[in-house]
Amino acid sequence: MPLGVGWLYPTQERGRVQPAVATLLQQLENTEDGVFAVDAHQRIILWSKGAERILGYAPADVVGRRCFEVIEDPGHGNNPCQADCNVLFVTKKGGIPPTQTTPTKTKSGRDFWLNITHITIPEANSRQPQAIVHIFRDVTEQAQAQDLVARLAHYMHGLPKQGAASAQPQAASPTTENSLALTPRELEVLRCLADGLGTSEIADRMVISVSTARNHIQSILDKLGAHSRTEAVMAGIRQGLIKPPGNAK
Numbered sequence: 198m199p200l201g202v203g204w205l206y207p208t209q210e211r212g213r214v215q216p217a218v219a220t221l222l223q224q225l226e227n228t229e230d231g232v233f234a235v236d237a238h239q240r241i242i243l244w245s246k247g248a249e250r251i252l253g254y255a256p257a258d259v260v261g262r263r264c265f266e267v268i269e270d271p272g273h274g275n276n277p278c279q280a281d282c283n284v285l286f287v288t289k290k291g292g293i294p295p296t297q298t299t300p301t302k303t304k305s306g307r308d309f310w311l312n313i314t315h316i317t318i319p320e321a322n323s324r325q326p327q328a329i330v331h332i333f334r335d336v337t338e339q340a341q342a343q344d345l346v347a348r349l350a351h352y353m354h355g356l357p358k359q360g361a362a363s364a365q366p367q368a369a370s371p372t373t374e375n376s377l378a379l380t381p382r383e384l385e386v387l388r389c390l391a392d393g394l395g396t397s398e399i400a401d402r403m404v405i406s407v408s409t410a411r412n413h414i415q416s417i418l419d420k421l422g423a424h425s426r427t428e429a430v431m432a433g434i435r436q437g438l439i440k441p442p443g444n445a446k
Contacts, residue, residue: 234318234330239263239285242328251311251335253304268311282429288317288326288388298336311338312368339393377437379420387414388439391430 231248235241241264244256252267259267268278277283277299284294292380294315303309316330381385382403389399400410421436423429433439 203330217362228332230332230334232330232332233259233264234328235264236327236328237285239265239280241267243330251303251333252301252309258304258311268299268301271300271308284315284329285326288315288329292319294329310337310339332346336365339395339398379417383413383417383420384438386410387429387433387446390414390417391433391439412425 200241217223228245231251232243232245233241233248234243241259241262244254245258249255263280265278265280265282270278277297278301284297287294294317296312298310298312299318302307309368311333313333316332317326318328318330319325320327353410385403386399389402389419394402396410397407398415398416399405399414400407403410405413414429417429418424421432421433430439
C-alpha cells in the first residue's frame with residue numbers, strides 16, 4: 198500500500214514501521230516544509246517532495262543513506278547532524294529533542310540553513326525509536342541576516358557613537374543627521390530586523406498584519422535614510438537606538 202505521493206519507502210522496512218508512520222504522513226503530506234525520517238541506525242527511510250524541493254535531492258538519491266551524509270556540514274564546523282548525534286542520544290533516552298537550526302548544503306552545493314523539528318515514533322512497549330521524523334524549513338535568509346548584523350555589530354563595536362567627539366558625550370539622538378524620531382512600534386520592528394526576522398515573522402511576533410509590518414519597515418527606512426534593512430540596522434546601532442546583537446546589557 199503506497200504511503201502517499203512524494204514518499205519513497207524501502208520494501209524491506211515497510212512491514213515494520215508503516216503502521217506507525219502512515220497516519221503521521223497523511224498529516225504531513227501537504228506541508229510546504231521538508232520531511233524525512235530515519236531509523237534507529239540513522240538511515241533515511243522516508244523523503245518527501247518538500248524535502249526534494251528545498252534541498253534538491255530526489256528520494257532515490259538519499260533513501261538508505263545516513264542522514265548526516267545528506268545534511269552535511271558545509272564547513273562551518275557547527276552542524277549538529279553527525280553520527281550518533283544528540284537527537285539520537287536524547288531520543289534513545291526517551292526525551293524530546295529540541296528544535297535545531299543547522300547549516301548544510303543543497304545538492305547543487307549552495308550554502309543553506311535549516312530549522313529542524315523532530316518527532317519520535319517509539320517501538321511498541323519501548324522507549325527506543327522505531328523512526329525519527331525530521332520536519333525542516335528554509336531559514337537561510339534569516340540566518341544570513343543575523344550573521345551579517347552580528348559581523349557588522351562586531352566591526353562597529355569600537356566606533357564612537359554620533360556626538361561622541363564632544364567633551365561630554367551625550368546619548369545619540371534619534372534625530373541626528375537626516376533621521377527622524379522613530380515611534381515605539383518602529384523601534385520594536387527595528388529590533389526585530391536586528392534579530393534577522395523577515396516581514397511575516399515580525400508580523401507574528403508583534404501580532405500585527407503583514408501589510409502593517411511592511412509599512413513600519415518602509416517608514417524606518419525613510420526616517421533613517423537607509424536603502425536596505427541592513428543599512429537601517431546599522432544606522433540604528435550607530436545612533437544608539439538599538440543594541441548590537443549579543444549585547445543586550
